[in-house]
Amino acid sequence: MNKLPLIIKREYIAKVxxxxxxxxxxxxxxxxxxxILLIAYLTQLNDTEKKVIGVLNExxxxxxxxxxxxxxxxxxxxxxxxxKAKDSTVNLGFYGLIYLPNExxxxxxxxxxxxxxxxxxxxxxxxKLESSITGRLRQERLRELGMSPKEYAEMDRGYNxxxxxxxxxxxxxGINEIKAIIGGAFGYLIMMFIIIYGGFVMRSxxxxxxxxxxxxxxxxxxxxxxxxxxxxxxxxxxITQFGIWIVSGAILLFIGxxxxxxxxxxxxxxxxxxxxxxxxxxxxxxxxxxxxxLYAQEIFEIPIFAMLxxxxxxxVLGYLIYSSIYAAIGAAVDNETDTQQFIFPVILxxxxxxxxxxxxxxxxxxxxxxxxxxxxxxTSPIVMLMRLPWGIGEGGVxxxxxxxxxxxxxxxxxxxxxxxAKIYRVGxxxxxxxxxYKELYKWLKYS
Amino acid sequence: MSHILVANEVTxxxxxxTALKNVSLEIPKNSIYGLLGPNGAGKxxxxxxxxxxxYPDQGSVYFDGELLKPEHIAQIGYLPEERGLYKSxxxxxxxxxxxxxxxLSKAEAKKRLKYWFxxxxxxxxWNKKIQELSKGMAQKIQFVVTVLHEPKLLIFDEPFSGxxxxxxxxxxxxxxxxxxxxxxxxxxTHRMESVEELCEYIALIHKSEKILDGKLSDIKKAYxxxxxxxxxxxDNDQLLLNDMQDKFQILSQDYDSIEKQxxxxxxxxxxxxxxxLAFLGSRANVNGFKETIPSASDIFIxxxxxxxIDNE
Numbered sequence: 166m167n168k169l170p171l172i173i174k175r176e177y178i179a180k181v182x183x184x185x186x187x188x189x190x191x192x193x194x195x196x197x198x199x200x201i202l203l204i205a206y207l208t209q210l211n212d213t214e215k216k217v218i219g220v221l222n223e224x225x226x227x228x229x230x231x232x233x234x235x236x237x238x239x240x241x242x243x244x245x246x247x248x249k250a251k252d253s254t255v256n257l258g259f260y261g262l263i264y265l266p267n268e269x270x271x272x273x274x275x276x277x278x279x280x281x282x283x284x285x286x287x288x289x290x291x292x293k294l295e296s297s298i299t300g301r302l303r304q305e306r307l308r309e310l311g312m313s314p315k316e317y318a319e320m321d322r323g324y325n326x327x328x329x330x331x332x333x334x335x336x337x338x339g340i341n342e343i344k345a346i347i348g349g350a351f352g353y354l355i356m357m358f359i360i361i362y363g364g365f366v367m368r369s370x371x372x373x374x375x376x377x378x379x380x381x382x383x384x385x386x387x388x389x390x391x392x393x394x395x396x397x398x399x400x401x402x403x404i405t406q407f408g409i410w411i412v413s414g415a416i417l418l419f420i421g422x423x424x425x426x427x428x429x430x431x432x433x434x435x436x437x438x439x440x441x442x443x444x445x446x447x448x449x450x451x452x453x454x455x456x457x458x459l460y461a462q463e464i465f466e467i468p469i470f471a472m473l474x475x476x477x478x479x480x481v482l483g484y485l486i487y488s489s490i491y492a493a494i495g496a497a498v499d500n501e502t503d504t505q506q507f508i509f510p511v512i513l514x515x516x517x518x519x520x521x522x523x524x525x526x527x528x529x530x531x532x533x534x535x536x537x538x539x540x541x542x543x544t545s546p547i548v549m550l551m552r553l554p555w556g557i558g559e560g561g562v563x564x565x566x567x568x569x570x571x572x573x574x575x576x577x578x579x580x581x582x583x584x585x586a587k588i589y590r591v592g593x594x595x596x597x598x599x600x601x602y603k604e605l606y607k608w609l610k611y612s
Numbered sequence: 613m614s615h616i617l618v619a620n621e622v623t624x625x626x627x628x629x630t631a632l633k634n635v636s637l638e639i640p641k642n643s644i645y646g647l648l649g650p651n652g653a654g655k656x657x658x659x660x661x662x663x664x665x666x667y668p669d670q671g672s673v674y675f676d677g678e679l680l681k682p683e684h685i686a687q688i689g690y691l692p693e694e695r696g697l698y699k700s701x702x703x704x705x706x707x708x709x710x711x712x713x714x715x716l717s718k719a720e721a722k723k724r725l726k727y728w729f730x731x732x733x734x735x736x737x738w739n740k741k742i743q744e745l746s747k748g749m750a751q752k753i754q755f756v757v758t759v760l761h762e763p764k765l766l767i768f769d770e771p772f773s774g775x776x777x778x779x780x781x782x783x784x785x786x787x788x789x790x791x792x793x794x795x796x797x798x799x800x801t802h803r804m805e806s807v808e809e810l811c812e813y814i815a816l817i818h819k820s821e822k823i824l825d826g827k828l829s830d831i832k833k834a835y836x837x838x839x840x841x842x843x844x845x846x847d848n849d850q851l852l853l854n855d856m857q858d859k860f861q862i863l864s865q866d867y868d869s870i871e872k873q874x875x876x877x878x879x880x881x882x883x884x885x886x887x888x889l890a891f892l893g894s895r896a897n898v899n900g901f902k903e904t905i906p907s908a909s910d911i912f913i914x915x916x917x918x919x920x921i922d923n924e
Contacts, residue, residue, distance in 0.1 A: 168713055175709050179701065377696030381757070384663040384690040385713040387682075594665070596694070607627050 168386045169394050176398025180365065181405060190406045191413075198417040216260040216290060221250040223267040224274040230297045231263065237293065239263075251281055261286055263294060271305045345527040348551035351472070352522050355480050355546050356515045362403040362484070363491035363511070366396055367504065370495030370593070379593045388590040396488045472553050475567075482574045483546030487511065489585035496592030503599040518544035522551040530555045536566060542577035545570045584609060615674075616641045616765050616796040617662065622671035624657055631657040633820045634671070639765075639798060639813070644791055646811035646828070647800040648912060653817045655800045656693065659767055662798075663690050676764060686715040689763035693770045693800075695754055697742045704738040707757050714761040721760065728756045732782070747774050755783055759790060766790065767798045772806060784810070804909035814908070816915055824915050828908065835906045835914070838883045839863065843900030844874045844892065852895055860888060873899055 180186055217238045220231045231239040240259065242250045247264055254262040261282030268274045275298055280286060307317055370392075373379045382391060494507040518538060525534040530552050539549040539562070549570055555561040591608040592600070600608075617639040624632040632654045639645045649655050660666045661673060664685060673680040675687065698706055704725070711721035729735045732752055742750055751774045759766060768787070772780045787810065791797055799811060807814065807828075815825035824831065846852050849867065852874075856862060863877040880888065883903065892898050906914070 171709070171712055179698070183700075372698075376699050377692075377694045378698055380665070380692040380694055381690070381696075381710065381754070382713065383665050384688070384692070385685060385710070388665075594660075611626060 169390050169397075172386065172391060172394025173398040173401070176369065176395050177401050180369075180399055180402035186402070186406070190409050194410055194414040194417050197410075197414060198421050201418065202421050217257075218290075219250060219254040219257070219259045219262040220265075221245070221247060221262060222265045224265045224271075225267075226271050226274055227265055227298070227301060230301050237290075254281070255283070260290070271302065275302055341527065344554035345523075345551070347472075348526070348554045349522060351476055351550040351553075352519060352547040355476075355483055355550065356519055358403060358407070358480070359484055359487045359515060360512065362399055363488045365399050365403070366488045367491040367495035368501065369395055369399065370492050370589070371498065371501060371504075374496070374499060374593055374596070383593070388593065389586045392489070392492050392586060392589050396485065396492060400484055400488070468553070468556055471557055472550070475553055476550060478571065479546040479550055479574070482571070482578055486542065486574070486578050486581050487515075489582045493585035493588040493592065496589040497595075497600050497605060498592075499596060499599070506599075514541075514543035515547065518547035522548055526551045531562070540566065540570045540573060542570075542574050545574055587611070614641055615639060616676055617798075618674040619658070619662075620672045620674070622658070622661060622668045622673065624654075624661065624666070624668050630820050632661075632668070635817065635820075635822045636671075637815055637822065637825065639796060641796050642791065642794055643812045644787070644797045644799055644810050646807045646814035646908075647798055647817065648802065648804075648807065648814055648908075649817035650802065650916065654820045655817055656769065658817070659690070659692075659769060659798070659800060662765075662767065663688060686761060687764045689714075689758045689761065689766045691754065691758040691766075691768045691771055693773070697750060697754060697757075699743040700741055702738070703740050703742065703745070703753055706742065707753065707760070710757045711760050716761050724760050724762075725756070728760065732756065732786075748776055748779050751775055752779065752783075755786070759786075763795070765796050765798065767800070769800045770803070771799070771801075772803065804907065804912060807908045811908075816912065818916050818919055823919050824911075831911060832905055832908075835911050836883065836903065837906070838880045839904040840878050840880060840885065840888070841900065841902045841904060842876045842878060842888075842892070842898065843868075843871075844876065845872065845897040845899055846874065846895065849874050855895070856891075859891065871899075877904070 215236065215238060217240060218231075219242055220239050221242045222228075222231075231241075233239050240257075242253065245253070250262055250264070261280055264279045264281065265274055266277045268277055278298065280291070280294060303317075304314070307314060373382070490511055494504055494511070497507065498504055521534060521538045521544065525532060525538075526548060529535060535548065535552055538544045539552055541548075549562070549567070552562050557567060558564055587609050588605055591611050615638050617637070619635060619637040622632055622635045623630070635654070635658060637658075647655050647658070657666065661668050662675075662680070664680065664682065675681075675684045678684075701709075707725050708718060708721050711725070712718060716724070726735075729738065732755075734749070734752055734756075737745065737749065737753070742753070745753070755771070758768075766787075771783060771787070775783060784806070787797060787799075799807075801807060811828055813826065814828050814831065816823050844852070853862070853865065856876075856878075861879040863879050865874065865876050867874055878888065885901070885903075889898070889901070
C-alpha cells in the first residue's frame with residue numbers, strides 16, 4: 166500500500182493551484198520579455214538620438230574629419246574666440262564643443278585639442294572624436310614615413326596562433342567563452358531552481374506544522390514518505406513552471422521582436438569593441454567566415470545530449486540533497502523568520518560553486534580547483550556542469566571523475582536524506598522555541 | 613480475543629528524558645477507555661506509539677492479538693490534540709485525500725463522506741476552504757475524517773476542545789453511537805466530567821508511569837472512604853448531636869433552615885451502615901442517607917497527591 170503517489174499528487178496540485186504560483190508562472194515571461202524589449206528599445210533610442218557638437222577649428226588641419234553623420238551633427242564656428250564659442254555652445258544647447266587650436270603642426274594641434282561639455286562626455290562620443298583624430302594622425306605619420314595606407318593595412322593584419330589539441334583537433338580562440346556561457350547557464354539554472362524550490366519545500370513543511378495537520382497525516386503515512394512526496398511534488402510543479410516559462414517566453418520574445426521590429430542581433434552585439442576599431446583593423450572576410458564555420462563546428466562538438474543527460478542527473482541529485490535539507494530546516498522551526506540562521510549555510514556552497522565556476526573553471530576547466538569542487542558533493546552539481554561543455558573523456562572531464570562525482574553525490578544523497586528524515590520526523594512534532602544545532606544533533610539519536 | 617490493544621512494559625526515552633516507563637495496558641474491545649493524566653505525563657507519547665508515529669525503546673504493543681505493524685494503521689483512527697487541516701484546501705478534496713491516505717478508495721470515501729456530511733448537517737461545506745470555516749466547523753470536519761475509514765480502534769485526544777457545548781454534545785453522541793456499533797475507543801483527556809459520562813475503563817498515567825487502571829466502577833468502589841451524607845429531622849438537634857458524637861465521627865454539620873433539616877457528613881469505620889441507621893431510626897426522621905462515591909476527578913487528584921507524597 167504505497168501512498169507516495171497520492172502525496173505527490175496533492176503537493177503538486179496544491180502548489181500549481183496556489184495563486185502566487187499561477188501569477189508568477191504566467192506573469193514572469195511577460196515581465197522578462199518586457200524587460201528585454203525595453204532594454205533593446207532604449208538601446209536603439211540611445212543610438213538614434215542625434216548629438217550636435219560645435220567645432221571651433223583654428224588650425225589648418227582636420228577639415229574633413231568633423232563632418233555631419235547620421236549619429237552626430239557638427240556645426241562649425243568661424244572667426245570667434247574660444248570664450249564666445251563656449252557661450253554659444255551652451256546657449257544653443259549643443260552637446261559639446263571641440264576646440265582645435267592654431268599650432269605649427271598636426272601633432273601639436275592634437276596635443277592641445279580640447280573637448281568641452283556640460284557634464285562628463287559619454288564614452289561613445291569620446292571614442293568617436295578620438296578615433297577621428299587618431300585616423301588623421303596616422304595618415305600624417307604614414308605620409309611622413311612614405312608608406313601608403315594600403316601598405317599599412319597589409320602590415321597591420323592580425324595574427325592568430327594555430328591551436329590544436331594533442332589528438333589533432335583544431336581549436337579556436339574564444340570558443341572557451343562560449344562554452345563557459347553554456348556551462349554557466351546550466352549551473353546557474355540549477356542554483357536558482359534549488360534556492361527557489363527548496364524554499365517552496367521548506368515553506369510547505371512549515372505550513373503543515375503551523376496548521377497542525379502534520380500529526381493527522383503522519384498517523385496515516387510515514388514521515389519519510391510525506392517528506393519525499395513533498396519534495397517530488399514540488400519539483401514537478403517547478404518543472405511545469407520552467408516548461409511554461411521556456412515555451413511562453415520563446416513565443417513572446419518572437420512575437421515581441423516581430424512587433425517592435427527589433428533586430429535580435431542588436432541585443433547580443435558586444436559593447437566591448439569600441440567603435441572605430443573596425444576601420445583600423447583590417448578584417449579578412451574570408452578568415453571570418455572560416456572562423457564562423459569553426460565555431461559552429463566546435464559548438465556542435467559540445468556533447469549536447471550528454472550534457473542534457475548529465476544536467477538531469479546532477480540536477481535531480483543536487484535538488485534532492487538540497488531540498489531534503491530545506492525540508493529538515495522547515496521541520497525544525499515554527500515560522501519562516503526562524504529559518505534564516507539555518508538557510509545561510511545551505512546557500513553558501515551554492516554561491517561558492519557559482520563563483521568557483523566563473524573564476525576558476527572557465528580559465529582552467531581541468532585544473533585542481535575545478536576538479537576538487539566538481540567532486541565535492543555540495544558543489545558538484547553546479548561545477549561539474551560548468552566543466553562538461555569541454556567534453557567528456559580526452560580533453561574534457563575524465564570519465565573517472567564523472568563517475569566518482571556521481572558516486573559521491575549518490576552516497577551523500579543517501580546520507581543527507583537519512584539525516585534530514587530524522588530531523589524531519591522529530592521536528593514536525595516539536596513546537597515552541599527554535600532548536601539549536603546541538604539539539605538538532607540530539608534529535609538524530611532519537612529512535 | 614477480548615482486547616483490542618495490549619501494551620506490554622512499554623518504555624520510551626527522548627534523550628535523557630523518560631517519557632514512558634514500563635507502561636502496561638489492556639484495552640477491552642468495544643469499550644471506551646479513558647487515558648488520564650496531567651499534562652506532560654506521557655499520554656501523547658503512548659498514543660503516538662499506538663499510531664506508530666514513534667516506536668517504543670522497550671516493550672511491545674499488540675493490536676487485536678497481533679504485534680503492531682504498519683498495516684494496522686488502516687484499522688486505527690486518530691484525532692490528535694494538536695490538530696488542524698490544510699487551510700487553503702477545499703473541505704471535500706481534503707477529506708477525500710485524508711481518507712485515501714487511510715487506504716479507502718476514492719469512490720468509497722466519497723460515498724461515506726456524503727453519509728457523514730448529511731448526518732452532521734454540513735453537506736453544503738463541500739466546496740468551502742477550511743479558512744472560511746469557524747474553528748468549531750473545522751473540528752467537525754476533522755472528526756468526520758478521523759472516523760471515516762471505520763477503524764476498529766479510535767483514539768481521541770481531547771476531542772471536545774474547540775467545540776461549543778451544543779456541538780460537543782453532538783460529538784459525544786456520535787462517539788457513543790460508534791461504540792454501540794462495536795468500535796473500541798481510547799479517550800485521552802484531563803477533563804474529568806466527560807470521563808464520568810463516557811468511560812467504562814480508565815488508566816491514570818503520571819510522570820511516565822501508569823499508577824492506576826481498571827474498570828471505573830471498580831476503582832470508584834475501591835476509593836470509597838465510607839463517608840455518608842445524612843439528612844435528619846429532629847425536635848432537638850443539639851441533643852442528637854451530643855449523643856452521636858460519642859459513637860460516630862462527624863466530619864461536618866450544617867442546618868438547612870429552609871428544609872428544616874440537619875445535614876451531616878459522617879465517617880464510618882466500614883461501609884456497614886446498619887448500626888448508624890438503627891441508632892438514628894429511634895431518634896430522628898431520616899430524610900436522606902447516601903454513601904459518598906468519589907468522582908473521577910477526586911480519584912485523579914487523590915492518586916496523584918498520594919504518589920507525590922510517596923516519592924518525597
